[in-house]
Amino acid sequence: KQEVTQIPAALSVPEGENLVLNCSFTDSAIYNLQWFRQDPGKGLTSLLLIQSSQREQTSGRLNASLDKSSGRSTLYIAASQPGDSATYLCAVNGPGGGADGLTFGKGTHLIIQP
Amino acid sequence: ETGVTQSPTHLIKTRGQQVTLRCSSQSGHNTVSWYQQALGQGPQFIFQYYREEENGRGNFPPRFSGLQFPNYSSELNVNALELDDSALYLCASSWQGIDTQYFGPGTRLTVL
Numbered sequence: 228k229q230e231v232t233q234i235p236a237a238l239s240v241p242e243g244e245n246l247v248l249n250c251s252f253t254d255s256a257i258y259n260l261q262w263f264r265q266d267p268g269k270g271l272t273s274l275l276l277i278q279s280s281q282r283e284q285t286s287g288r289l290n291a292s293l294d295k296s297s298g299r300s301t302l303y304i305a306a307s308q309p310g311d312s313a314t315y316l317c318a319v320n321g322p323g324g325g326a327d328g329l330t331f332g333k334g335t336h337l338i339i340q341p
Numbered sequence: 342e343t344g345v346t347q348s349p350t351h352l353i354k355t356r357g358q359q360v361t362l363r364c365s366s367q368s369g370h371n372t373v374s375w376y377q378q379a380l381g382q383g384p385q386f387i388f389q390y391y392r393e394e395e396n397g398r399g400n401f402p403p404r405f406s407g408l409q410f411p412n413y414s415s416e417l418n419v420n421a422l423e424l425d426d427s428a429l430y431l432c433a434s435s436w437q438g439i440d441t442q443y444f445g446p447g448t449r450l451t452v453l
Contacts, residue, residue, distance in 0.1 A: 326397030328386025
């Protein structure tokens, strides 16, 4: 059974810092990996999707990497801003594609101090 | 392009009752997935519908059931509600179920 772990569980940093969020998964047979952002009590906003054959994806100040063989992904946030404060969730899609559903970690709760 | 919408926003039910939650998928998407998110946890996969058929299911009992309609909107039905069913219910739509998943704002269900 796939398990996804996110470290750290919580992180508080001053504005302007670069930071890295970590995600690990136990079964390397994934179809893709997706990073999401969730504001309190709200739905999920997709940030980046990395296919299993890819190594990284970039969008603005965000960069996500994937090392499928070691079961790891990182989300790099450059020049953090208070508006980046949210919970960041990592999720993997199993080898069956969408029919397996996404398996999520518990998230990293990020606070950017002004 | 219309995003994923869900209704109602909030719902309060008592134990043993039945509830129906609704989801309208994003334009052009043919797959809808449902997730349950307890407080402080990541979402848990309930099931997925592709072209009106259930094509994947997580570890949820049969009292969780669903439908997908020809316009690809979907319903989640939960019978015999239990206190532990209190959670945020999220629906996500995608193309073929393997592309980026786009989530709705969720329905907050409270079971008393």
